[in-house]
Amino acid sequence: MRICILGKYPPIEGGVSTNTYWLPRGLAERGHAVHVVTNGDEVEEMYRLTLEPDDWPWYEPRFEETGGYVRVYNPDGFSRRAMGHIPEANPFVSKLASLATDVIRRNACEMILAYYYEPYAVAGWLASRWTGRPLITKHAGSDLDRLFRVPDLSTAYKEMLRSADAVVTQTRLMPRFLGFGVPRRRLVPDVAYSIPTTVFHPGAEPLDVERLALPLGGPDARRPRPFDPRVPTVGVYGKIGGSKGTFDLIASLGALARQGRDFNLLAMVGAAQGDILAPELREAGIEERTYLLPMLPNWKVPAFLRACTVVCFLERDFPVAIHGPIQPREVFACGRCLVLSREIAAKQRYRDRLSPGENILIVEDPKDHAELSAVIGSALESADRAAGIGARGAELSRSLEDHGAFVRGWEEVLSRYSGGNVVSEAAEGPPSAADALDVSMRDIVSFLGRKCSWIVEEFLRGAPGGEPRQVAVRFSEFVAERLPRDAFGDDTPKVLAAVRYARARALAAHDPLDDHAPLFAVSDRLYGRPVSRESAWELRPVRGRTVRVEEFDYNVSGLFIESSLFGQEPRSDQEEQLARLAPERVMVLFQRTANLIPCELRIDGATRALVDACDGTRTTGDLVAELCRRFGAEADEQREALTGRLLAALDGLYRANVIVFGEKKPGWGWSGGARSLDGGPEEGVAGSSGH
Template sequence: MEGIRTLKICFIGKYAPIQGGVSRENFWSAYALAQAGFEVHVVTNAQEVEYQYRTLEDAWFGHPQAHLKATARGKLTIHTSSSSLKHSYIPWANPFVTKLATMATEVITAYGCDLICGYYLEPYGVAAYLASRWTGVPYGLRHAGSDVGRLLLCPDLQTTYIQTILAADYIFTARSTLRRFLHLGIDLDKLYFPARSSLPTTYFHPDAPPLDINALVALVCRSVPETRYRGIYHRFADKPFDPSLPTIGIYGKLGLAKGSFDLLKALKQLHETGFKFNFLALTQGRLQTMFDFAQCIEEYGLTPATWLLPFIPHWSIPNFIRACTAVCFLERDFPIKIHQPGVPGEVFACGTCLILSQEIAEKQFYREKLRSGYNAYIVDARNISYLAATLKTALENPPASREIGMHGYYDISAGTEDFPAFVDNLASSFTIIQQDVVLRRNSMSIAEMQACLARLYVDDSFRMLFDLAPEASLDAYKLTDEEIAALKGIDKKMLQRFAASLKAKRRERLKYVYPLLFHLPGIDINRYFTRFYHLYPAKPHDSTLSRIQEFGSFMEQCLTTDEDTPPYASEIARYERLCHAAAFLPTPEDAFTHINATPATATTPLTLEDRPIIRPGCYAEMFAYDIVKIAHALREQQESGNLQTGQYYFVFQQVEIATHPKIFAVSSATYDLFMLCDGSHTIATLIHKMEKRFGREDLEKELLQMLQHLSSLRMIGVAKHE
């Protein structure tokens, strides 16, 4: 990890013994950074979590902390809140934000932390914001699904969350939320994709020893009060577990959208055939849901085959998975569309057969690799008969199910999970963020300083005032004490150093967006970039998206008359500018208020009275060269071949949850029709215009079909009537 500076980081968030994906991510991220040599301080309220979402804590499970202390180059310290009668007030609520913000401020001050990171908006993100305000230490945020997909949409909470987001120095985003943050007003330079996480492969692997279920049942009976959940764990623990029988397992929270009750209905059908099996449910959650689940088990006659078990620590989950012949994850109709559960990856990593809902299968980045019946079983959880048949197939031949599980391991997990690489990438990510934040904070101030300097050079009256009363003359500028002192001494070296760093950072950003342009032969790109930088100097609250688009337009104009460059150089600049615009410029549909909207799949038939309009995120352009073909050749470092000038028409279309657009080549007639779709003309009028243009009177059917096709591709919509 050469060049990576070890930092002191204050994490504010969920942690063990809190159950769930966010707690898991925080646990292993903190573990990874400590292994990388960082000093990590986790500020959490984990010990105050209610029992419904608390994992068992017992020495029987062991703890990764012992291994970390023996191997890590850094240090991990947990700071947890506690409850007290002195915290009481009316109306009562646990003051988590106040506790966490207080603890974080004290930790940051005592240990000299470089960065703060709050994972999940409530209460952790808000506490991170307060601690940053009080200490001056930069803070960032990472979101999950339910905070931005549910809490952020609550009118009585929204203002606080939006202000917390807007003030953040950096934000870890997902591809599903990138444009939503841009729509909210976050600058692109503040948005980072988190390092791709990896499960710790010393724990999650196909040779993990199976959990001793009978020993776990005995531990549950000893440590869980019989009053909890009205004793349902004890009710289902009155029999020995037979590991020789095939076993279906689930773990995680219960619910209709989790497919929990669909599974019980399918198990009922399987049980009624006389097939013998075990059912392990490692679960907790809302009281009523747990009662309903237990009642269904009893009503369906599944009690002799079922063991209900509470949550266990995440590092013991591989052992539970390995105790199962197959594990089900049947989530469907989940209300938060961006929810990305980690259970499928955990099961694949252990080489156990996974029975997965179609909805979750389609959300995975490896979805193209999934082959039902070969490396997993993909099912519609609501089709109970099919689910029951799949369960029987998986259970009646455990060796074949193990083979399917191992196919899943080799096809999905073996090439994905790499914890040592995750350690390096996460450390590198935070190092880059810390450097970027320092530069951004300085550049904001330096932009003010540059404006003040420029005025000193050109404004005689201001210069005279500065000589007579420097403090008064600088009141109009937001400057630090150090900068005021520097201006008094005109410390040009300091200014030059920061200016050079800022310039280099901007050049790298543009090079990333315009890679073909920066490597095009014959272009003196440094000369053009310097000229652009002088024309568009740093300004406070500058928009990175605007600057990127302005650079593309600037290069288009410059290269049009540059005879030393390839004839298509200007069009390459326009092509890359449009690719970036279609991928990143947010549309109204990117507002967080639309985060759970389901895109329409069926296309409504168009009528002659409809007024078609180009959908936001679509851009149609004419080029003098086949620019898509040229761009492909440049990427592959191939010759562009025989270049023919002409008229080439392309539509650039924004893609949901992607940072690259779809590009369609269209005919000149389609282009003309498309450009007429501005929402002000009815389809009847468009047909009349096109018939007049082509000198024909029989195009209605053909043009209606074309418009319907464009609508099905979501390139056009229908303008609402006023």
């Protein structure tokens, strides 16, 4: 096959680039011609891999025995003289789409695989339309869970996905894509990534630390002591940051150093990130035993790992829920002792096979520096113990990894489009009522079908098809009207509550394809900052247009959710949970988000009043003052305490995508423009929080 791939590629570092590197190489090894279009040459220094002359055969591999090869194309770098325009931006989408179109035409590529939505899938969509070649898209974590949350980006992504020929995603995420309006037949289960164990293995030769070590903190910084490989070495590599556990690691190693423990710290994070770490390392007293390395390309990572005694991966409180890092499996494959945070251990599909102290060391919370120091210290005490843990980790790796199956799986997916023709765009029409319910209310319909099949059959007999959310509303109204009050005995009110809850969930989980009203009437001007006096006092909180607050007599939120939220098969044992439910008055806020991440918040009356007040008619400062008066906070101390609680509550609502903070300038109106014909939220278009 002749394949065009748009995506991250070395010298871009990170998990997506790693995946996008090993897949083309594997396909080329099997005899395919792979043309990679990337903007890797323009990556920032902070995230740039260091490539040396001997890396070229790895960068563009050729396989004489099969005839396969990888060719890499980068567009012209940004030049203000040639490409500058006002307001200035690097036109990545235009450059990548143009270059990909030329590459596809010159090399008669049969299909386009675009991995990561921004800018690659958008550029790939343009190239697909211009060349008539089918488009296969794949997402990572941060594009789907972070970029997609921005309303002014999400529309472009949804339009691209609805017309792509194949949308590759995990089975558990398919309900979200159905909610976007992607036809079910175009959803393709993702092919599980696997480490290439011909490269990542315990026999890899350790790298030359002395040759590669960089000055820490700039060219005038003092170099570390001579590297002694006999001293236990702690390794860390990749991106740094608070949620990466980097500063927790430095603080904990500083504590070990003060206890008199000898060790090396090998940090493969590059010069730019090293400059950020230098003050922290100096303060911790471990600067002289830290060896800063350039970020090496994927194929040299095994050499780094084999130079370490212990390798730490301590991600915690990571803001992207579906983020799935591959570094732990690289460490396992190379037979090194892995220190892993509990948060990341719990995300692994092989988590039940992780045995602390046997094939891994797990830290419950890296923010607990005493615990982290103790865990790392236990590995440094005995080289034999660390080596044994690493060896058993390598045994686990051998049972997990099958790189050949990964490549063959993608080969099978791509071969479906090897004719080079775009899938027919003939009008598909709305789904049938049965299909619409299977998408929007599968769990509760399955339950009713087992226990009260006639009501489902009667509804489907005369029900027209339509959008899943529309059919869900009609079905819930039908059940509320027709279900006999003794159908489930004492549990009938619970069933009706569950049906109404499923309806509210369906409305929040599916985009209405015939309603183009914006999610928020104004654009956000807080830009993700924490809500505080300094950041938000003069801005105006505005709730989303799709906010709904529903009250229920039973807490049915944990029932009938497996397939509607996670793409799993409906469970057959939920009647027991239903029977055990006791009366409990609950109030739940539902909100449809741009990327359809479920937003269901159990709230109280005070929170509901706060949400109701977020209508854009007052600034945060005015809103806080009004609520302080309403709740009788008259003394300065009372007002200050209530203000703190209100700002914290507003911050929680902001993080949950329930509200944004708009800016209204006197004489000018809303910054960024009102997003509706009504003129903005003051005309009552911010969304109803009624029943």
